[in-house]
Amino acid sequence: MAKRPNRATISDVAQAAGVSISSVSNAINGKTAAMTEETLQRIQAAMRELDYRPSSVARGLAMQRTATLGLVVTEIETPLFLQAVTPIEREARQAGYSLLLVNARNEEDEREAVNLLLEKQVDGMMVISTSDPRQNDHLHKVQAEGTPVALINRADVSPEFDQINWDNMTGVKDLVRHFAGLGHRRIAILVGPVNRRSTQERLQGYRAGLEASLLPFDEDLVRPGDYTATPEDWKNSIEELLALASPPTAIIASDDIVAAVVIRALQEMGKSIPGDVAVAGIDDQPFSQYLGLTTMQLPVAEAGRQAINLLLERIHHPEKQAKHILLPCPLVIRDTCGGNKAG
Amino acid sequence: MAKRPNRATISDVAQAAGVSISSVSNAINGKTAAMTEETLQRIQAAMRELDYRPSSVARGLAMQRTATLGLVVTEIETPLFLQAVTPIEREARQAGYSLLLVNARNEEDEREAVNLLLEKQVDGMMVISTSDPRQNDHLHKVQAEGTPVALINRADVSPEFDQINWDNMTGVKDLVRHFAGLGHRRIAILVGPVNRRSTQERLQGYRAGLEASLLPFDEDLVRPGDYTATPEDWKNSIEELLALASPPTAIIASDDIVAAVVIRALQEMGKSIPGDVAVAGIDDQPFSQYLGLTTMQLPVAEAGRQAINLLLERIHHPEKQAKHILLPCPLVIRDTCGGNKAG
């Protein structure tokens, strides 16, 4: 726990350059308008000489802003949300901010995480999580204390937060209509945890799609699952589905990984894809393109980009109203749904 | 850019509790041994009352340590290294540290990133990157200034840094021997960028494996590629490989994604896997298990875990010598190599 060897401070630089601390400070912060060329030169030389690096900690204390943003990510089964991290970090840094990353494993952990970020005095924070219903009172308090918050995939009803959400509803509706357009009349859907808002929206989209295609809704074709369901569970679901008197010719999986499992299961059962059964996923994970998987894209990176931009906007203009953005989930048509070149 | 409404400070608490600032500070930091129960109670009550949260910025300035660690990740094509982030964050937080995440897009960017972390006065930093040959002089300077550095996948020769590397050599050797043991005599390998150290090691492992299996080395079976090679490029490679007078019966892909492409290409050519051609990947990405892909695992999460533990160790005991750890890359035998239940 040894203290680090003292690095050069602003006063060292001032002394070396033979000027006052304020002048060095001004030089650092580009308030160079009213400064002799010579002084500036001397200061810069001294800084280089001493390998001076300003302390953002001290600066943070003095200015009451840290140039740091917080990102809280709920740890989920698939590393899906991690895809938002890279673009967020990029935009943050471009705007002169650093990123403090915190993982939250559950709701209580999230509170702790938020608290931590508050102690670190971040200038703003983003929270990305699954769409389970949650309490957001701690986040309201954060905003009340003056730290802007942007939410991804939370669908909080209050207009107070900047928010990005995905249009699961329309996405799945489009998917169903696409299948219907391909001639499918029995379209099954595997869904995740029912309490999750995304699940609800997808089911709505499913029904809406059927309706728009003049297809009847059949309870038997909806298989509830869970993100913790094992591959075995999903395989069983598939078998039951295919054992139906009138089995589905198309299956929408709850995510791309489940889709991959479904495809394997079907192949093991000797079914051809999409010949016997068409399949689509949800997510558009990186590997999906290599599977030729048709899927509904969840634009995670885009969500991150938009979230941080909203956040930055509001940090700079706290008086402006928060915005809610509903991101479209485009269909990515590849091979597993048929009708494509690879048919 | 409005200033945030002033939050309660330590002196507010002191005033409210009718004690001195020092006492509050002591209470916060658990130096509660020599304190009246009553004073403590009063202080705690005041803290709760005012919703007091200590400022880590101020504390950082006073203590010259920020309880923050930096993580520099080179942005790579596949999000492979992101798998290290979650475990690193977890361990960091458990140890009382926060994580500042910085993405570096290239070498120059890395310098900038490191500088940023230095300004933020992190107590230590980790760098994870591809194994291209690099200059590490800036990192040497960081350590010289007293900030410990741990490296993942850099294979720097100097003993000065804590380091985690993967034993690509042995891993690929094992893979080759596994194939040989299955009766394969023509084993092809697709490799990434040749200047990358991992590529070199894998080629060494490849040769060593052949030798150990008494198999001849055949230049034709080594297909150099590039992480930027398109799926088309890899398909062409496969076609050329299969057009050989004596075509391979087993293929080791340069990573799991390439393996997925290879598998698709083979399937499109009407080959069965592993019946006609066995395939293995390198990485063990999350999706690989759903493909039934046999692969050489790159224990990324484990590398992260070990790196941060080394780093923490050295932060607390700067006098101790840095350690180098070579992490084994175990084979994950699944279906695509044959010989397994799924044959």
Added chain:
DNA sequence: TTGAAAGCGTTACCAG
């Protein structure tokens, strides 16, 4: 155009 000095919120040392 430059400099002195007062904060920023904590910790840590040293008297009382």
Added chain:
DNA sequence: CTGGTAACGCTTTCAA
């Protein structure tokens, strides 16, 4: 056992 007070490194205001 408690309370002053001097750092910590920087920004900012106000004089000169």
